[in-house]
Amino acid sequence: MRIMGLDVGDKTIGVALSDPMGWTAQGLEVIRRQNIDKDIARLCEIIKEYGVEKILVGLPKNMNATMGPQGEKVLAFIEELKAKVDLPIKTWDERLSTVAAERMLIQADVSRSKRKKVIDKMAAAVILQGYLDAGAK
Numbered sequence: 001m002r003i004m005g006l007d008v009g010d011k012t013i014g015v016a017l018s019d020p021m022g023w024t025a026q027g028l029e030v031i032r033r034q035n036i037d038k039d040i041a042r043l044c045e046i047i048k049e050y051g052v053e054k055i056l057v058g059l060p061k062n063m064n065a066t067m068g069p070q071g072e073k074v075l076a077f078i079e080e081l082k083a084k085v086d087l088p089i090k091t092w093d094e095r096l097s098t099v100a101a102e103r104m105l106i107q108a109d110v111s112r113s114k115r116k117k118v119i120d121k122m123a124a125a126v127i128l129q130g131y132l133d134a135g136a137k
Contacts (some may be wrong), residue, residue: 004052005042005128007094007120008074013039016128017050025128027107027121036077041082047085058094058127092131095125107120 001022007014013031018024024114031042057078060070067075078089104122 001053001054002051003054003131004046004050005038005056005058005124005131007058007093007127008077008122009120010070010073012120013043014122014124015043015046016121016124017046017052018128018132022132025125025132027125030120031073034079036067040081043081044085053087055081055088055089056128056131058087058089058092058124059069060094071091072116090131092127093125 001018002020003018003022005018007016011033013033015028015031016025017028019026019135021079031039033039038057042137047055057072061067074091078091082089104126
């Protein structure tokens with residue numbers, strides 16, 4: 001089952017995909033947000049192209065596990081997505097996913113300007129890999 005992982009932000013959406021066996025996550029692309037219809041249209045293209053069967057959306061929570069303003073925005077995005085996509089959509093706690101992605105890129109000696117371009121898809125991969133590693137279905 002191929003799963004698409006999303007790191008939804010105000011300016012970008014990081015997209016990652018699992019391999020068909022559901023073992024590993026790879027960053028695919030960063031969608032520059034334009035408007036909700038165009039954003040979801042691009043996600044639908046990816047779903048069709050890769051045969052995605054489930055969507056996992058990183059849900060940003062505060063460190064004390066409460067929902068903040070960004071979490072509310074992501075939940076609103078999920079509702080819009082559900083209206084246009086007939087696939088199961090799950091959420092996954094994404095606390096510190098961007099920090100973990102940044103650390104990996106620094107260890108790989110990726111320059112700051114290049115990190116900025118790929119950090120969101122790497123964060124999406126971290127979120128999705130956490131889900132896969134947990135054996136969640």
